[in-house]
Amino acid sequence: MDAFLTLEYFPFDRVIGISGGSISASYFLSKQYGSCVEAMRILARDPDFVNFKHIVRDRGYMNIDHLRAVANELVPFDINAALSMMQNVDVNFVATNRQTGRPLYLTPSSDDWIDVVIASSTLPFVTKGVQKVRGLELMDGGWSDPIPVRWAIDQGSTDILILRTTHITQKLSQSWPDYLGSIYFRNNAELSECFANTHGIYNSTIDLLSNMPSHINLRQLWPEEGLKCGSYSYSIDGINSDYRYGLHVGLEYIREERNGLMRQRVGYESKPSGD
Numbered sequence: 404m405d406a407f408l409t410l411e412y413f414p415f416d417r418v419i420g421i422s423g424g425s426i427s428a429s430y431f432l433s434k435q436y437g438s439c440v441e442a443m444r445i446l447a448r449d450p451d452f453v454n455f456k457h458i459v460r461d462r463g464y465m466n467i468d469h470l471r472a473v474a475n476e477l478v479p480f481d482i483n484a485a486l487s488m489m490q491n492v493d494v495n496f497v498a499t500n501r502q503t504g505r506p507l508y509l510t511p512s513s514d515d516w517i518d519v520v521i522a523s524s525t526l527p528f529v530t531k532g533v534q535k536v537r538g539l540e541l542m543d544g545g546w547s548d549p550i551p552v553r554w555a556i557d558q559g560s561t562d563i564l565i566l567r568t569t570h571i572t573q574k575l576s577q578s579w580p581d582y583l584g585s586i587y588f589r590n591n592a593e594l595s596e597c598f599a600n601t602h603g604i605y606n607s608t609i610d611l612l613s614n615m616p617s618h619i620n621l622r623q624l625w626p627e628e629g630l631k632c633g634s635y636s637y638s639i640d641g642i643n644s645d646y647r648y649g650l651h652v653g654l655e656y657i658r659e660e661r662n663g664l665m666r667q668r669v670g671y672e673s674k675p676s677g678d
Contacts, residue, residue, distance in 0.1 A: 404431040404566070405440070405646075406653025412660075417493040417560060419508070419551055421544045424566070425496040425523040426470065429516070432494065433485040435478075440646045442478040446470075447639050467525055467534075474517050482516055493558075497544030497551055498522040501533055504597030506547035508554060509536070527598075528580050528587075546584075546601050550608045552621075561618055567625035568633075574609055575602040624652050 404427055407413065420428035430439040446469060474480040488494075495508040496519050511519040515536055522534035522541035533540050548554065555563055577599075584598030615621050626648065631641035 404428075404653070405436055406650050406657065407431070408434055408436045410654070410657050412657050415492060415564075417495070417555070417558065419495045419497065419555060420520075420523065421497040421549060421551065422524050422526075425520045425544075428494075428496070429474075429480060429485060429511075429520055432488045432492070433481040434488075435481055435484075438478050438480075440642065442470075442473045443637075443642050444639060445473055445477050447637055447642055467521055470521055470524070471517050474520075480517070482513060485516070486513055496520060496523040497548055498525075498534075498536070498541040499544055499547040499597065501540040501542055501594060502591070504547060504591075504593040504595075506544060506551070506554070507539070507541065508551070526580070527584055546581075546597055547604070549601070549605050550612070552608060552612065556616075556619065562620045564622045564624070565612075567623055568630055569625065570627065570629065571612070571623055571625050572609075574606045577602050622656075624656055626652075 408431065418428050418432060420426075426442070427439045430442070449469060485494075489510075493510070495510055498507050498509055498519070499505070500507055509519050509522075518534065518536045522536045523544045525534045525542045527533075527542055527546075533542055535541070544551075550565065550567075552563060552565065578601075581598050581601050585595050588594040588598065612621065612623070626645075630645045630648075632638070632645055
């Protein structure tokens with residue numbers, strides 16, 4: 404997204420963010436080049452952001468509320484600039500309703516933008532696991548709709564670009580947080596099923612992406628060799644390496660778009676309508 408900002412590439416009328424993607428999308432919408440990666444570096448250096456001594460506390464071993472201090476003080480988020488963009492761009496951040504296990508596609512406002520971002524990024528068993536927004540108990544949107552392409556199509560989107568953190572062919576098996584959640588929340592059938600079937604939702608979306616309707620123009624950017632950082636592990640070197648790789652993929656994508664090159668290459672796939 405910093406590559407897009409550098410070359411003033413913004414053909415979008417809708418932006419959807421999920422989990423960490425809601426953080427980067429926020430700084431993208433406010434056109435703050437380099438701010439998202441700087442925020443990630445600050446969190447990675449902070450010994451109190453991830454501290455296994457706090458694993459038994461309500462906040463979890465990853466203190467997701469640190470995002471508020473970063474966005475308000477250390478790398479100030481220009482909310483007015485982002486709100487100005489929303490005059491022409493629909494913005495939605497995906498969170499999961501903790502009562503129903505269903506996804507919510509929230510439009511952030513001037514009153515609760517950071518709260519919505521934290522809700523979209525709140526990992527059960529890792530962070531505090533719940534964020535209250537608009538009277539609802541919410542958690543990470545990746546559990547209920549990790550790649551919300553179906554919802555985007557339902558909203559009328561026909562020209563879609565997806566920024567991925569995993570390879571386009573990779574499918575998932577049930578992870579330990581998914582299994583643990585399905586057991587831990589067994590008294591809430593809907594939420595338990597959400598955890599039990601998260602990998603199934605993801606895999607069915609991968610199947611859809613490989614067989615899109617002919618009227619949908621789909622493009623995807625992804626890491627060919629995988630990223631050095633993930634949801635549960637990271638380092639400054641890993642963040643810097645992944646960031647440089649993302650800049651390269653983004654710049655190459657824009658070059659090919661502007662030169663009319665619609666072909667598959669490492670880290671980039673485009674499927675024009677009717678293909």
